Amino acid sequence: MHAFLFDLDGVLVDTARFHFLAWQRLAHQLGFEFTETQNEALKGISRMDSLEIVLKTGGIQATNEEKLRYAEEKNAYYLRLCSEMTPADVLPGVLNFIRQARERGILIGLGSASKNAGTILDHVGLRPYFDTIVDGNRVRKSKPDPEVFQIGAADLGVLPGSAVVFEDAVAGVEAAKRAGMKVVGIGDPAILKEADRVFPNFEGLSLTQLEELAAETK
Structure with a gap:
């Protein structure tokens, strides 16, 4: 294992809730309901792709200009919610796990669809731990x-097979698999069944457990 690549929302910080509230607010403004169950389809995908799903849910037709305006309105509200985040908003066990990895010489990268990833890492104090940040502005x-x-692997100079991805979304697990990487799911095993391993969170997760995974998949 030479590198770890982390998704952001729902893995390092719980901004997934903020995304949902922002999309739900937009849906209300457009005259329809948007539920947490429907929000599951948005995890791990880009802002504009998410918008398309939200509009389809409400049966809304929109011009490209309107779509850009809706996306900006959603993002402005999302950033307003994120602006009050602090290091206390890092999910349990994350910081300790990343510190252990860096002590072992493992490179750390971010792989997120969010265009606000850098801003959020600054708010919660995680940016200094990352060797590269690949976000929605770069893909x-x-x-x-x-x-x-x-x-992310190219930035870090590692082969895909020596990288481990940490994801909470089905789309992210598939992306990592297609990149030729091992995947650790963070969340529900029933949802993330294609991941190589699934843990509820980072509390108690050790590098030893991941070394066992690496050995099994050689």
Whole structure:
């Protein structure tokens, strides 16, 4: 294991809730309901792809100009929610795990569809731990396309087979697999069944457990 690549929302910080609230607010403004169950389809994909799903859910037809305006309105509200984040918002066990990895010489990268990833890492104090940040500003294709993780591996100078991806979304797991990487799911095993391993969170997760995974898949 030479590198770890982390998704952001729902893996390192719980901004997934903020995304949902922002999309739900937009849906209400457009006159329809948007539920947490429907929001599951948005995990791991880009803002504009998410918008298309939201509009389709409400049966809304929109021009390109209107779509850009809706996306900006959603993002402005999302950033407003994120602006009050602090290091206390890093999910349990994450910081300790990343510190252990860096002590072992493992490179650390971010692979997120969010265009606000850098801003959020600054708010919660995680940016200094990352050797590269690949976000929605650097990729043309959203997950499940493997581009985000391929760029991350190239930035870090590692082969895909020596990288482990940490994901909470089905689209992210598929993207990592298509990139030729091992995948650790963070969340529900029933949803992330294609991951090589699934853990509920980072609390108690050790590098030894991941070394066992690496040995099994050689």
